[in-house]
Amino acid sequence: MSRLQLADSGLTLSGGDYTIVGVVAVVAIIALAIAFVLRKEVLAAGQGTPKMQDIAKAVQEGAAAYLNRQFRTLAIFVVIVFVLLFFLPADSIGERIGRSVFFIIGAVFSAAIGYLGMWLSTRANLRVAAAANESEGGREKAMRVAFRTGGVVGMSTVGLGLLGASLVVLSFAGQAPKVLEGFGFGAALLAMFMRVGGGIFTKAADVGADLVGKVEQNIPEDDPRNAATIADNVGDNVGDCAGMAADLFESYSVTLVAALILGSVAFGSQGLLFPLIVPAIGVLTAVIGVYITKARPGENGLSAINRSFYISAVISAVLCTIAAFAYLPSTFAKLNHGISDGGNPALIAAVAVIIGIVLAAIILWLTGYFTGTEHKPVKTVGETSLTGAATVILSGISVGFESAVYTAIVIGAAVYGAFLLSGSVAVALFAVALAGTGLLTTVGVIVAMDTFGPVSDNAQGIAEMSGEVSEDGAKILTELDAVGNTTKAITKGIAIATAVLAATALFGSYVNGAGLDVVASNVNAAFAVFTPSTLVGLIIGAAVVFMFSGLAINAVTRAAGAIVFEVRRQFRDNPGIMDGTVRPEYGKVVDICTRDSLRELATPGLLAILAPIAVGFGLGVGPLAGYLAGAIATGTLMAVFLANSGGAWDNAKKLVEDGNHGGKGSDAHAATVIGDTVGDPFKDTAGPAINPLMKVMNLVSVLIAPAIVALAAPDAPQAIRIVISIAAVVVIIAAVVVSKRRSTSIADSPAETVANGVG
């Protein structure tokens, strides 16, 4: 078993190799061009009445203002990390500069894709509402615009991800791995902040709007008299659209980065290029997927989307297999690298990619089963509404736990299956990463599916607020919204799977980079892995996931309290609002959401970056490996649990609203509304943020591992190590204390007592 050499592999690319990377870069640019074409198509659609346009404009301005302010805040942060990255060990000055520069590029790409998602969806929502309002073929047109919007974001995500990675390989060749770490870290870090910030914004606005509107004043959702209603719609765009797009871009990039890092070790230069070929094929099939999605007459929108997913997955599998056998040799002896393995590289690569594609399909099905209204789990949660909110909560938690277990085991089986493909650890790790790239081939369609959700949701909001959409049009939008709910849950499942595969591959590269793979002369380091100190690291890793989730949920409760206070104030100070004679100050609520989200994202963000630093420098590389393993295992379960119990509650509410168990207004409905409100921060704030969290923590560990090893050497000044660790702990504690000192809860601003339900 050879020690993986992750630093400069001394690899040089041939002219033919450069041609291939060049072709991949061109494919990436084609993807961006297609996105541009689709974008024109979306923008060309009709924009409805002036009142609808007015509302959309308010949402556009609010969302843009939030993201601009968020980017300004994060810019300072990005610059600090840029400088810090410079001081971490590297093999050459070129690598050092490349790593920092591509960190910025990764962050900028991530931000750009998020901004694009927000920009387009705040324009598409209006057009979907207008299309649904058309008397002839409204349903098909609305669905088409919504899905095309998703197509733009999807093609841009894969295009930018592939472009970034191929640029790194073109510019740095053998030094690419270290530079790619910077690129992936930039993408993951920004995505995490956008997920957390956007997630807090969207749910604070949603919960706050519902608490005052639905519960206290008894006015419907999206009623224009509610001052928080624009903020609620802005939230959908900055959270579900911008945050999600950045998140999936990050998943795409980091998985690709992991594959590229491990590929050259396992397969030589062909291992560096094959992981680029697979997603390039994915671009092609994504285009097919986006263009063939068309609901047959009377068919459910979800069936149409699922069909194109499965078709493009099958095409991907076939093409990737052909590519593997065409490009890779049938024995390892023919690869230009140091690993000897009895297997067939082409076969290993093909099977690994197929494992990833099959995994995506299983998760699609599994998530649909646990969160769809037509299956037993959600039906059971719906039934328990007859015995009240407590049983709704308990059954939803059970569904979440159970689905998390099955999803985790399926992901684990995929990892294990890929790992079993080779007896050589280097090749096996690469196979895991390749399974990740297999998953990537589906990302284009997945992003398109996901964007569908918030766009439909917002279209419904605009229709409701303007009051200018016909009853038929409203019905169409309700149907699309329900489809969007399920696709959103599916995306989260896929995102978590990419997170585990990428994290596992990165974990492998961390372990090897940190010298934990133990050569015979180094029994002490080996032992470190089994000792209680590693277990302590593991417990801390698992604890950080709990802490992060708790902080995110708490932040939503706190921010929602501020919204409640402001909306109540407006109703009180300005009775004309309730009469409909005075327009509420929407902007004020958007401002509060913006301010609070940006303030609240600091603590979980710092925790994610500093906790691995504290553990790594304080306890050593062995416990840091334990830390990562603990975070991956608990993170996977927690992320799926939060996403799926939230999805199940949401759809159980829909079941009741569709007339089951007493329908709208019944006690059963009130019980499911409570379940849904509990699920809101679960599924849209804490749950999805765990995905980038896992990757940020892994990449921080990979980046600092050489520094830890250097400082742990007997002749190094031990004090520095301890000082760094203590400083990190102090900053974390300070951040937690500061966020606790803030106005603590909704209860700090109760103007009146509020009843049970919160919508």
Add this chain to the structure above:
Amino acid sequence: MSRLQLADSGLTLSGGDYTIVGVVAVVAIIALAIAFVLRKEVLAAGQGTPKMQDIAKAVQEGAAAYLNRQFRTLAIFVVIVFVLLFFLPADSIGERIGRSVFFIIGAVFSAAIGYLGMWLSTRANLRVAAAANESEGGREKAMRVAFRTGGVVGMSTVGLGLLGASLVVLSFAGQAPKVLEGFGFGAALLAMFMRVGGGIFTKAADVGADLVGKVEQNIPEDDPRNAATIADNVGDNVGDCAGMAADLFESYSVTLVAALILGSVAFGSQGLLFPLIVPAIGVLTAVIGVYITKARPGENGLSAINRSFYISAVISAVLCTIAAFAYLPSTFAKLNHGISDGGNPALIAAVAVIIGIVLAAIILWLTGYFTGTEHKPVKTVGETSLTGAATVILSGISVGFESAVYTAIVIGAAVYGAFLLSGSVAVALFAVALAGTGLLTTVGVIVAMDTFGPVSDNAQGIAEMSGEVSEDGAKILTELDAVGNTTKAITKGIAIATAVLAATALFGSYVNGAGLDVVASNVNAAFAVFTPSTLVGLIIGAAVVFMFSGLAINAVTRAAGAIVFEVRRQFRDNPGIMDGTVRPEYGKVVDICTRDSLRELATPGLLAILAPIAVGFGLGVGPLAGYLAGAIATGTLMAVFLANSGGAWDNAKKLVEDGNHGGKGSDAHAATVIGDTVGDPFKDTAGPAINPLMKVMNLVSVLIAPAIVALAAPDAPQAIRIVISIAAVVVIIAAVVVSKRRSTSIADSPAETVANGVG
């Protein structure tokens, strides 16, 4: 670094050694004698009115009937395991027989202590109610009887645990470690079943009684017209008393077992004896603790209990330090064993024990902070009741997450602190185990504190049902009940800490036993720990904790549904019940609870035993190590999360009932009632069962490790390994499917629609 030799250490005990063990055995018997004396005192107290005695008798009969039936069911199981244990590898026939026989003894002791806890508390509850009813000094008398009852159970727990361990050492000397594995496994296995079965019984009865009584019929808790009310009181005794007593006995035994297993390796024969001396000192201080507990006039009961805890903890620390320096030498050279370490054995041992004692004190404080009514967390949960049930649930979950993180980090710090005491891994592991024995010195008082809870709860039930306790008496009982709520939460925190320390020590011995500590010649095994396959094991380990929790919560919901159905039937078929002219058929409900609890405990129980078998034989010893590590980390967090969020909800309800935020009957009250109902299966079924779960899984792994290693050898028939693994998986799946097929939820038997709250 020497390879730990856990099999027959070839250790022989000297005559002086035997004298010491003999003295320890005598101390154990003295503890039992004191328990007997205290028991007489409790039974001598006044028994109240004939009506009160009638009710108590019904509870006594129901509880005895349940436990008898449970023991009959489990007996078959115990016999099967007894036989299976015989076939696992052992070094000699004596060890083989000893392991199986002491497995039975461990199981019988565990059952006996549980039975005793139930037997006495079903008699003490009546006497506490009667004492509270006395006009003169009722409060002091009631508290005294309740705490003396706890003393009986506490002294019996430590007495039997110490007796069992010292008997093994007396009989098997150097072969003791393997035999102790059997003893610990028996204790842990039975405790797990009693925790799960009792936990399901008590919460099914509680939730079922409240759903029909409080919510549908609007009659108070413990109203004699409710057919489930006797079952509810039976549940307190079989769950909170019997289950908890068995659980703490198991914690005591397994921690002791871990210390004894590791002690001889680290310190030679003195290492085998010192872990017996520490808890023997604990017996002495527990006696002091029990006898000095007396509330000063006007003082809160909890302060009195806390005071005796702290006093006895300080005495323990002092005496243990003296014992360490008196008994252990100051250099390792003077110990009769093979380890060379520059440290001072006496100092290491003393500090390790003190770490354990300090850990107990910190957890006592931490749990009190997060679940006590006078601190910020519970107050915040109470305040969020103003904005409805959803915010109550969210804030309770946040409190649970947060407290889990701090508790896990404190426990992790204790493990790390103990581990740092020596550079030698063998000594460091022993130090972790010794910290566990330090915790044990507090167990006597802790059990006494815990038993206090259900006894007071039941006394209140008897007072309410009989209607023959004065208003002053009722007030006293309410106060005692509230104190009991907090002491119950504290016990769970301490139990989880012992679980982690014991599991870490056992994990260490597993890793070494399985040959994973890697000698230079065995790099493959070393690598196994870092590979994705270990990570997959880790994910599965974490997943099993989620699965187990979900199964337990689901079982309660299912069983509660059956109770609801039966109570409704009785009200419907027999209108005289509501008038109070006809006595409801209490026995029927007890029977249903008994049947369902015994049926429901099979699936989680099988999961706990078979999952490590499936992973170990299927994936190998490396992934099994990962499995255990994942289960320990996630289990710790999950157990504390479930216990403390449940505790916080319970006390938030009490806060509102005490007149805050609108008081009883307000919307805020209804919101906290929902929180409390969600918390019921969290804190009393799923949460506490994770503690024995962790130890059962660890002991199964330790026991099967040699068999896995033997079957993984190249010349062994690989098919056997795979067949065993697949068989285990098949049984688990079958068990899960069978339990899913059962009447699925409360909603299957709704006679009428029920409103939001469930008490």
